[in-house]
Amino acid sequence: MNRIIWVAGHVDIASNEMADKAAKDAALEAAAWCKEEDNSVKIVQEVKTHIRQGIIADWQRSWNVQVEGRFTHSLIPSVNTKPMRTNFHRTTDIKFNRLQSGHTLLPSHAHKLGFTATDLCSCGRDKDTIAHAILHCPIYTKPRETLIAELEAIFRKANTPFHLSTIDISTILGPNEDLPPDVRLSIRKATGRFISASKVKI
Numbered sequence: 216m217n218r219i220i221w222v223a224g225h226v227d228i229a230s231n232e233m234a235d236k237a238a239k240d241a242a243l244e245a246a247a248w249c250k251e252e253d254n255s256v257k258i259v260q261e262v263k264t265h266i267r268q269g270i271i272a273d274w275q276r277s278w279n280v281q282v283e284g285r286f287t288h289s290l291i292p293s294v295n296t297k298p299m300r301t302n303f304h305r306t307t308d309i310k311f312n313r314l315q316s317g318h319t320l321l322p323s324h325a326h327k328l329g330f331t332a333t334d335l336c337s338c339g340r341d342k343d344t345i346a347h348a349i350l351h352c353p354i355y356t357k358p359r360e361t362l363i364a365e366l367e368a369i370f371r372k373a374n375t376p377f378h379l380s381t382i383d384i385s386t387i388l389g390p391n392e393d394l395p396p397d398v399r400l401s402i403r404k405a406t407g408r409f410i411s412a413s414k415v416k417i
């Protein structure tokens with residue numbers, strides 16, 4: 216059987232006072248340590264951010280001065296550009312990526328590599344460059360008209376001024392980072408429909 220008995224409090228007992236003080240000191244030390252731990256986490260995060268910013272800045276400097284890839288640089292000048300998910304059909308996706316990279320099967324590029332005898336478009340009007348195929352070639356007039364009409368509707372819906380003269384390769388193939396994400400995605404999808412409908416060999 217247990218007996219409950221009264222014992223004197225430890226107030227004024229020297230050893231107990233010392234134990235109390237030691238416990239309080241330990242608690243304060245632990246609190247300070249925890250605070251330092253928080254600071255350590257913050258410092259690690261700041262260092263990580265700093266390293267990441269440094270890597271991106273180096274990458275950007277390199278991207279700005281490289282000799283290769285200037286066409287892509289004109290479309291996507293910032294290395295920090297976020298990719299867009301479009302759910303294109305795989306063929307359209309491949310063609311879109313080729314267009315952005317500037318490495319296509321169009322005669323202007325294939326001729327440089329020795330794959331075609333000429334760099335002229337089969338329409339006979341000009342060199343078959345990406346700009347010619349998308350913006351000017353009469354072979355793709357119909358899908359281009361649809362693309363322009365879609366772009367006009369997208370810009371109108373977004374209350375963004377639309378001028379046909381300002382629609383260029385950057386608008387059609389670039390990330391358009393100055394526009395809201397939904398507008399950018401709509402433009403990208405319209406471009407995908409043009410690539411698909413025109414059946415342009417890229």
Ligand SMILES: [Zn+2]
Nearest residue numbers: 336338352353
């Ligand atoms: Zn042509």
